[in-house]
Every structure is written in structure tokens, then in C-alpha cells.
Amino acid sequence: MENRFNLYSAIREKSDYTADDLPGFNETEFNNLVIRSLNLDDLISVKSQYSHVEFNGTSLYSTYFVQTLFQECIFQNVDFTKSNLSNTSFTRCSFTSCSFVSAEIMGAEITSCIFRKCNFTDIVFCDNVIHDTQFEITNHSFSSISDNIEKDVVWLFDQKM
Secondary structure: OHHHHHHHHHHHHHHOOOHHHOOOOOOOEEEOOEEEOOEOOOOEOOOOEEEOOEEEOOEOOOOEOOOOEEEOOEEEOOEOOOOEOOOOEEEOOEEEOOEOOOOEEEOOEEEOOEEEEEEOOOOEEEOOEEEEEEEEEEEOOOOEEEOOEEEEEEEEEOOOO
């Protein structure tokens, strides 16, 4: 709970919320934040928008980001293990050294993104619409990656990066 309070504090500082007015994570907009070295495991964020947010060294284990928009966000060393990112949109985002082990990404829209050194082991990644995106995947063992609609997409698997 303390980690969520730290994030609330950062949001309050950026957005001038009072202590009684702190937003929940559902149907909320988050802009121009840096979220660094936090444990936000089991976070639930539905129908929210994240714009120009940097997640660095953050644990998002078993999070639920459904029907959420990420625009021009940076994810570096983020753990999405066992997370649900279904029906979520990613536009102009970058992912570096992120773990998506056993995550579900279904029905998502992914546009102009890059995934570098990411682990897709045992991921369910299907029924997504993907445009102008590059995937550099270090591991994808036992994954279900299928039935995606792709245009100008590059997949590089098991590269030594």
C-alpha cells in the first residue's frame, strides 16, 4: 500500500490534487510522470490514459490494465508477469528489457512501438491489431502468438542483443 501512496503523491504533486481528492486508477488520466523502482503488483487500472509516462524498474506483476491507453510511454525493466493487458492501446511506446511472462495481451491495438530485449515466455498474444512495430524478443517458449492483424511489423526472435 505504501508504494501506491508514493505514486499518489507523485500524481498529486503533478496535478495539484488535495489529499481528500486523490484519484483512483480507473477512468483517470496520468500525464508527464516518472514512475521509478516501485512495486505496483496487482494494480487495477481500467479505462485510463497514460501519456508521456516513464515506467523504470517497476514491478507490475499481475496487474490489470484493461481498456487503457498508453501514449508515448517508456517502459524500461518493467515486470508485466501474469498481467492482463487486453483491449489496451499502445501508441508510440517503447519497451526495453521487459518481462511479459504468462501475460495476456488480446484485442489490443499496438501502433508505432518498439519492444527490445523483451521476454514473451508463455504469453498469450492474439487478436491484436499491430502497425509499424518492431519486436526483438529474447524468449518466446510455449507462447501463443497468433491471429494478429499486422501491417509493417518486424519480428526478431531469440536475438543476442
